[in-house]
Amino acid sequence: MERRAKLREIDIVRSIAMIGVLMVHSTSAATLEMKSSGLYGIYNFLNIFFKIGTTSFILLSSFVLFYNYYPQPLTLQRFKKFYRNRLTYIIVPYVVFSVIYFVIRWYMNHKPWDIPLMWPKFLHDLLNGQAYTHLYFVFISIQLYLLFPVLLYLFKRFRWLAASAVVIGVGLQWAFFLYNREYWQVQYRGSWSPTYFGQYFLGAWLGIYFDRIKSWLIIARDTVTKGKVALWILLWAVWLTAGIKYVSIFYQARMHRAVFSNALYDALWDMYTMLTPLILMQVAFLIGGRMNTSFWVGKLRYLGVISFGVYLVHPIVLLIYRQFPPNASNPLMVHFWYLGGYCCALFISWIVVTAICRLTNWSWVLFGSVPNQMKAVDAEKEQESGRGTRVPSASPSVSG
Template sequence: MQRRAKLTEIDFVRGIAILGVLMVHSTSEATIDMKTSGLYGIYNFLNIFSKIGTTSFILLSSFVLFYNYYPQPFTFAQLKKFYRNRLLYIIVPYLVFSTLYFLHRWRLNKHEWSLPDMWPSFWHKVLTGQAYTHLYFVFISIQLYLLFPILLYLFKRFKWLAASAIIVGVVVQWAFFLLNREYWQVDNRGSWSLSYFGQYFLGAWLGIYFDRIRSWLVIAKESATVGKVISWCVLWAVWLSAGLGYVWLFYQSRVHRTMFSNALYDGLWDAYTMLTPIVLIQVAFLLRDKMKSSLWVAALRQLGIVSFGVYLLHPFVLFYYRQHPLHGGPGYMQHLWYAGGFVCALLVSWLVVYVLSRLTNLSWILFGSVPAQLEAERAKRKREAGNSVTPGTVSG
C-alpha cells in the first residue's frame, strides 16, 4: 500500500511546541525571583500557558507513527528498520547529551573525578531520564517507541480498540495517577510513559483516522458549516478555559500559597495538553498557505524541522547566559534580561544545530534525523525552484 502524503503542517506544530519549551525554561527563574514585580502575573502566564511542549511532541510522535504505519502491513523488515532508526536517531543522541550534561553537572557539583563513583550514578540517571531536567522527554519517547509495535498490532487486530483509543488512553493514564497516589508512589511520575497515555492514544487515534477527520480540522470558509463552526468554537473555548484555569491555579499557589487537590491540577493539565495539539494542528493548516509569502511562517517551519536539536541543546545556552546576571540598573532592564534568555536560547541553539547539521555528516550523532530532514527540505526547495523556471528563461 502506498505511503500517505507527508504532512508539512506538522513542522509548524513542532515549531510552536519548541517555542513553548523555551518559554517555560527561560521564565522558570523569573517565577521564583520576580514575585514582588507588578508583572509577575505575566511571567506566571508565560511559564504555565507555555507548558505544551513535551505533551505536544509526544502526541505528534504518536500521530506520525500511526499515520504512516497503520494503513500498511507492518513486516519484520519494517520492524528492524523502525528500531534501527530509533537507535541511531533517538537513543544515540540521548546517550551523547546525557553524557555531556552528566559531566557538566558533575563538574558544577565539584565531585571528585572518580570513574567508580561516576559510572553507577551515570547509568542510574540515563536509565531514569534524569541526566538533566529536560531529558525525561527523550526517556519517555524511548518507552513509547518500545510499546509502539505492540499497540500497532492491537489497534490493527481489534478495530474497536482503535476506535476507542482516546477513552482507553485516558482511563489507563488516570488509573496510573490514582494508583500511584494511593499505593505505588513512584518517584518522578512525569518520567514514565503511563503519565502521557491520554496524549499518546489521542495522537494514535488522530493518525489512524486522519483522512476522515481532516475536513473538520481544516478551518476554511468554503467548507464551513454551522455545525463545524459551533464545534470549532466549543473546542477553542474549552481549550482556552482549561489553559487559563491551569494558569490561575499556579498563580494562586505561587502568590497566595493556596492549596488545591492534585486531581484538579491533573484534570486541567490533561484537558489543556490534550486539546492544545488539536488547536495547533488547526493553526498549522491556516499557516500552510502563507509559507511562501511570509518569512516568519517559513522560519517557524524551519524551527520545527530542527526542534529536536534545539530541545537537546538549549539548556546549555540558558546556563551560560545565566552566568551573567544583571546587577542593579532600572527595573525594566531585568525584564529585558529575562527576555534575552529566551531569545538567546532560541537563536543560539537554532544556529548551532543548523550550522553543525550542514557542516558535517556526523551531526546525526548529536541531533538525530535533523540533518537528513534539513537536506531533504533543501533538495525539495531546489526541485520546486527548478520546476518554476519557464523553458524560455533557461540559459546555456
C-alpha cells in the same frame, strides 16, 4: 499500498511547541525570583500557559507514526527498519547528551572526579531520564517507540480498540495517576510513559482516522458548515478555559500558597495539553499554505524541522547565560535580561544546530534524524524551484 500524503504543516506545530518549551525554561527562574514584581502575573502566565511542549511533541510523534504505518502491511522488515532508524536516532543522542549534561552538572557542583563514584550516579540518571531536567522527554520517547509496534498490531487486529483509543488512553493514564498516588509512588512520575497515555493515544486516534476527521478539525473556507463552526468555537472555548484556569491555580499557589488537590492539577493539565495540539494543528493548517511564500512562516517551519536539536542544545545556552545576571537594582534591566535569555536560547541554539548539521557528517550522533530532515527540506525546495510553481501542502510521502 500507496503511502498517505506528507503533512508539512506538522513542522509548524512542532515549531510552536518548541517555542513553548523555550518560554517555560527561560521564565522558570523568574517564577521564583520575581514575585515582588508587578509583572509577576505575566511571568507566571508565560511559564504555565506555554507548558505545551512535551505533551504536544508526544502527541505529534504518535500522530505521525500511526498516520504513516497504520495503512501499511505489518512486515518484519518494516519493523526492523523502524527500530534501526528510530531507536538509533534517539538513543545515541540521548546517551551523548546525558553524558554532556551529567559532566557539566558534576563540574558545577564541585564534586570529585572519581569514576567509581560518578558511574552509579550517571547510570541511575540515564535509566530515569534525569541526567538533566529536559532529558526526561527523550527517555519517554524511547519508551513510546518500544510500545508502538505492540499498539499498532493491536489497533490493526482489533478495530474497536483503534476506535476507542482516546478513552483507553485516558483510562490507563488516570489509573496510573491514582495507583501511583496511593500505592506505587514512583519518584519520577513524569519520566514514565503512562503519564502521557492520554496524549499518546489521542495522537494515535488522530493519525489513524485523520482522513475522515480532518474536515471537522481543520478550518477551511470551502468546507465550513454551521456544525463545524459550532465545534470549532466549543473547542477553542474549552481550551482557553482550561488553560486560563490552569494558569490561575499556579498563580494562587505560588503567590498566596493556596492548596489545590493533585487531581485538579492533573485534570486541568490533561484537558489543556490534550486540546492544545488540536488548536495548534488548526493554526498550522491556516498558515501552512504560505510556508513557501512567507519568510516568517517558512522560518517557523524550519524551526520545527530542527526542533529536536534545539531542544537538546538550549539548556546549555541558558546555563551559560545565567552565569551573567543583571544588576538587580534596575528592574527594567532584569526584565530585559529574562527576554534576552529567551532570545539567546532560541537563536544561538538555532545557529549551533544548523551549523553542526551543515558542516559535519556526524551530526546525527548529536541530533538524530535532524540532518536528514534538513536535507529533505532542501531537496523539496530545489524540486519546487525547478518546477517554477508552488507545490501544495501535501506531497507523496510522510516522514516519520
